[in-house]
Amino acid sequence: MSQHNRRTQRGGGRGRARGRGGAPANGGPRSPQQAEGRRAAVLSGPVVLGSVVTVGELADAIGVSPIDVIKTLMARGIMASINQQVDFETAASVAEEFGIEVEEHVPEVVQQADQDIETRRDEGDDPGAVPRPPVVTIMGHVDHGKTKLLDAIRQTNVAAGEAGGITQHIGAYQVEVQGRKITFLDTPGHEAFTAMRARGAQVTDIAVLVVAADDGVMPQTREAISHARAADVPLIVALNKIDLPAANPDRVKQQLAEVGVIPEEYGGDVPVVEISAKERLGIDDLLEMILLVADLQELKANPNKPAIGVIIEAKVDRGRGPVATALIQSGTLKVRDVVVVGATWGRVRAMVDDRGRRVRRAEPAMPVEILGLLDVPEAGDILQAVEDEKTARTLAEERARQRRAEAFTETRVVKLDDAFAQLEEGETRELRVVLKADVQGSLEAIQGTLAKLNEESESVGVSVVHAGTGAISESDVNLAVASNAIIVGFNVRPDAAAKRAADAAGVDIRFYDIIYQLVDDIKSAMSGLLSPEVRQVTDGYAEVRQTFRLPSREVAAGLYVLDGKATRNSRVRVLRNGAVIYDGVVSSLKRFKDDVREVQAGYECGLVVEGLTDIQVGDQIEFYHTEQVARTL
Numbered sequence: 001m002s003q004h005n006r007r008t009q010r011g012g013g014r015g016r017a018r019g020r021g022g023a024p025a026n027g028g029p030r031s032p033q034q035a036e037g038r039r040a041a042v043l044s045g046p047v048v049l050g051s052v053v054t055v056g057e058l059a060d061a062i063g064v065s066p067i068d069v070i071k072t073l074m075a076r077g078i079m080a081s082i083n084q085q086v087d088f089e090t091a092a093s094v095a096e097e098f099g100i101e102v103e104e105h106v107p108e109v110v111q112q113a114d115q116d117i118e119t120r121r122d123e124g125d126d127p128g129a130v131p132r133p134p135v136v137t138i139m140g141h142v143d144h145g146k147t148k149l150l151d152a153i154r155q156t157n158v159a160a161g162e163a164g165g166i167t168q169h170i171g172a173y174q175v176e177v178q179g180r181k182i183t184f185l186d187t188p189g190h191e192a193f194t195a196m197r198a199r200g201a202q203v204t205d206i207a208v209l210v211v212a213a214d215d216g217v218m219p220q221t222r223e224a225i226s227h228a229r230a231a232d233v234p235l236i237v238a239l240n241k242i243d244l245p246a247a248n249p250d251r252v253k254q255q256l257a258e259v260g261v262i263p264e265e266y267g268g269d270v271p272v273v274e275i276s277a278k279e280r281l282g283i284d285d286l287l288e289m290i291l292l293v294a295d296l297q298e299l300k301a302n303p304n305k306p307a308i309g310v311i312i313e314a315k316v317d318r319g320r321g322p323v324a325t326a327l328i329q330s331g332t333l334k335v336r337d338v339v340v341v342g343a344t345w346g347r348v349r350a351m352v353d354d355r356g357r358r359v360r361r362a363e364p365a366m367p368v369e370i371l372g373l374l375d376v377p378e379a380g381d382i383l384q385a386v387e388d389e390k391t392a393r394t395l396a397e398e399r400a401r402q403r404r405a406e407a408f409t410e411t412r413v414v415k416l417d418d419a420f421a422q423l424e425e426g427e428t429r430e431l432r433v434v435l436k437a438d439v440q441g442s443l444e445a446i447q448g449t450l451a452k453l454n455e456e457s458e459s460v461g462v463s464v465v466h467a468g469t470g471a472i473s474e475s476d477v478n479l480a481v482a483s484n485a486i487i488v489g490f491n492v493r494p495d496a497a498a499k500r501a502a503d504a505a506g507v508d509i510r511f512y513d514i515i516y517q518l519v520d521d522i523k524s525a526m527s528g529l530l531s532p533e534v535r536q537v538t539d540g541y542a543e544v545r546q547t548f549r550l551p552s553r554e555v556a557a558g559l560y561v562l563d564g565k566a567t568r569n570s571r572v573r574v575l576r577n578g579a580v581i582y583d584g585v586v587s588s589l590k591r592f593k594d595d596v597r598e599v600q601a602g603y604e605c606g607l608v609v610e611g612l613t614d615i616q617v618g619d620q621i622e623f624y625h626t627e628q629v630a631r632t633l
């Protein structure tokens with residue numbers, strides 16, 4: 001869990017105040033006295049905030065000056081202006097900094113919708129729940145035959161009359177075996193699977209791992225195993241290409257056992273079915289095995305209630321408008337139902353199944369294309385049938401607002417620095433790691449050492465969610481997000497896509513080239529004694545009141561120090577409308593004609609920053625320095 005969440009909880013902020021305090025805070029006090037009044041009021045109980053608030057509203061509500069709120073946000077790397085909206089988690093963590101407890105006011109309709117999703121999904125005690133088809137994802141190494149297998153399954157199980165007319169690709173399809181249905185997700189590979197999971201949606205009940213019998217366990221085979229394990233989804237191995245003379249099933253089973261996937265015939269719990277997707281051999285055996293594994297899971301859903309589902313694909317279709325494929329998880333979706341889907345909504349105008357047929361109803365585990373949404377949702381969005389259009393619109397608008405605020409503040413994921421604190425609160429009993437190294441030898445050495453660390457401590461541990469060789473990929477980042485893990489690279493770097501994804505999701509990636517340093521850091525994280533953290537400390541803020549061009553083409557700025565102090569030995573950031581437009585070193589700080597070391601708030605001064613040529617009246621200057629802080633936990 002992120003540091004934000006942790007802070008929020010400590011501040012008691014996560015509690016949802018049902019109808020409490022009426023409307024979310026806004027239009028609060030402006031004068032210092034009023035703010036004091038509000039601060040006093042705070043003592044009598046938590047301040048109630050909306051799920052999304054502007055920086056100004058937050059400042060008013062907690063009785064703190066907007067500039068202090070902006071500074072606190074900045075210390076977290078969030079550059080906000082007074083009108084910027086932030087999500088509740090962020091607001092709560094700012095409030096906590098000032099010792100103020102806040103509570104989230106969630107509109108009743110949203111609360112009910114959230115509750116509804118939970119109760120509708122919880123089929124455990126539902127007396128109306130009946131067995132439902134399993135949902136299967138096919139994974140495996142490149143060229144081991146995932147696509148061929150999906151095609152073979154689809155074609156083998158189409159009633160004779162329908163052959164040829166089933167090429168509709170909607171992202172998933174269903175087949176019938178012994179009068180029972182099985183749903184297959186049509187995008188093979190673990191990337192899509194984990195990307196969905198990273199977004200909070202888990203639809204897969206069973207993973208079929210395709211391994212070519214002539215090639216054996218390969219890097220992506222291992223990745224797929226880690227991804228399925230991390231999601232706690234049972235595996236079935238489809239040993240493919242047994243038609244080839246080079247096929248060596250025994251060798252592959254041996255390899256599987258070596259990576260911890262123990263075939264049933266070796267006394268393990270992973271079924272292995274030998275198949276040839278090309279020759280269509282063993283396909284029925286595989287399908288029967290899927291049903292068997294599904295039976296053990298006792299998958300159930302109640303079809304007699306309004307639908308809940310997950311979007312697995314969506315696009316705009318010329319002529320048909322937004323089209324989304326939903327996999328229904330519980331309840332039944334009907335034509336004319338009003339649905340909220342992520343941040344959009346609509347009335348279902350028509351539904352099309354995987355064979356291109358119009359249908360009027362979609363039951364649990366059935367994929368359908370739906371028409372009638374106002375906008376294109378995202379894969380992983382939840383679909384929920386609701387009572388009426390008004391409810392749908394309110395919910396969609398609220399979610400859209402929430403998403404904008406969240407996108408702005410970004411969700412921060414686990415940082416190594418936070419790891420111990422989480423352990424301490426009992427949220428995470430283990431530090432999860434995605435480990436990538438340049439060669440197998442180093443990987444094994446690191447894993448061996450980490451395994452020893454685990455033996456040393458009973459209360460905390462390190463768990464390697466995935467270990468592999470090669471560059472850090474986007475798929476590694478998604479896995480880290482989905483499993484709340486950090487990424488450790490030994491002599492490897494992320495590729496560009498992975499770097500972007502990690503930055504966007506706030507995933508911590510650590511690089512090492514010496515094994516003992518890597519192990520030391522992890523050990524420190526586990527024991528809470530981390531090496532010093534480099535922290536940025538803000539010295540003050542100033543506003544640009546005048547500018548002058550110098551012969552050097554640099555620009556001197558006449559400043560008014562608003563807060564703290566301007567210092568000669570600082571670095572500065574130039575902020576325009578909340579965005580950092582320059583970051584550099586002070587080359588001169590003057591008061592009248594004299595060079596000075598610092599200038600206090602309330603005074604004017606002149607500033608030149610090395611290399612800075614673009615500065616305007618109204619820009620804000622943040623003076624800051626970095627320092628090493630020993631971590632005390």
Ligand SMILES: Nc1nc2c(ncn2[C@@H]2O[C@H](COP(=O)(O)OP(=O)(O)OP(=O)(O)O)[C@@H](O)[C@H]2O)c(=O)[nH]1
Nearest residue numbers: 141142143144145146147148240241276277278279
């Ligand atoms: N001999 C033989 N060839 C097969 C079998 N299954 C797949 N192939 C061949 O293996 C190659 C790869 O098959 P695909 O189904 O495209 O493999 P994939 O795993 O989907 O590959 P990517 O989509 O690239 O990850 C193709 O040339 C197939 O014809 C099989 O059972 N026997």
